[in-house]
Amino acid sequence: MEEIDRRIVTLLARDGRMSFTDLARETGLSVSAVHQRVRRLEKRGVVRGYAAIIDHDAVGLPLTAFVSIKPIDPAAPDDAPERLAHLSAIEACHSVAGDESYILKVRVASPVALEDLLQQIRASANVSTRTTVVLSTPYEHRAPELAPSEEAGEPEARQDGIA
Amino acid sequence: MEEIDRRIVTLLARDGRMSFTDLARETGLSVSAVHQRVRRLEKRGVVRGYAAIIDHDAVGLPLTAFVSIKPIDPAAPDDAPERLAHLSAIEACHSVAGDESYILKVRVASPVALEDLLQQIRASANVSTRTTVVLSTPYEHRAPELAPSEEAGEPEARQDGIA
């Protein structure tokens, strides 16, 4: 992936509804060239989709928390993500290094709802939980700045010294 | 906020580029009615924007981590979010309850880049850091399921609202 694609991705990450016309102006390409590139980025999975960013306070889910989970039986097969997928309050699930095995990001309506969710998590995945409540969120969903160099990702390549 | 708005928000959270035509079909309203509602949701800040969801692996930022920070001088004014805002590798900053004061979500190109970022964080905000590296992400950015009841959060006020 090269420069122009990176620029397109950056722009779309910042404004997922930017028109092809505007993208064309920003990149100096024709509308159809940009269209072609965006389509390709989508097909390749570089752009995985588009989403509205919503204010969780305003939709009745004002309480955010991080829930770290640890299996109660370390010998059991680790399929926590699938076991938890049905809980729609879980926005994200990351497998992590460290003492615990996963960190979940959850959004709920109230402390009581959080309590209930934690029970469901423990029951569904047979894990213990450690919860960190979010008090406020100064910022979130910031678009990354894609470095101008690199050929980014997939294939080989590295430039900051192989050894 | 009531039923139809909640439905619109859910749909847009799932597909930020859904056309008004499709939204109209899904909600049973006319195109212009939906248009009006979406505009209002945007103006009220319920929908805060739109973003492309990108594959960080594919754009050269394959390493994600959570960085918990704690002020070195607890007496100093706590303006860490502003002090850190310039670091574009930081995707999100949450103020949290518990031992540490903030949790940052960061995306970098490599372990070396992470090391460098951590130094910048410590230097910029005068904090100590504790880092949890993400090994994989089973899922992320899942759209919430907005419960049908509730009058959802805010005082969002009837119609003769001041705003």
Add this chain to the structure above:
DNA sequence: GGCGGTGCTGAATGGAATTCGGTCGTCATG
């Protein structure tokens, strides 16, 4: 019952998305 506010519909218009044909440069091959 009249009035203002709100939300809806349907039509009109301008602009954008998408498709298509054609051009150009690159590269591998004969």
Add this chain to the structure above:
DNA sequence: CATGACGACCGAATTCCATTCAGCACCGCC
């Protein structure tokens, strides 16, 4: 060196969508 396949681009044509604009129905209120 010719040639043909490929990939990327452009511009125009077409279709679709966003946005605007009346006009109407439904309150709640005086």
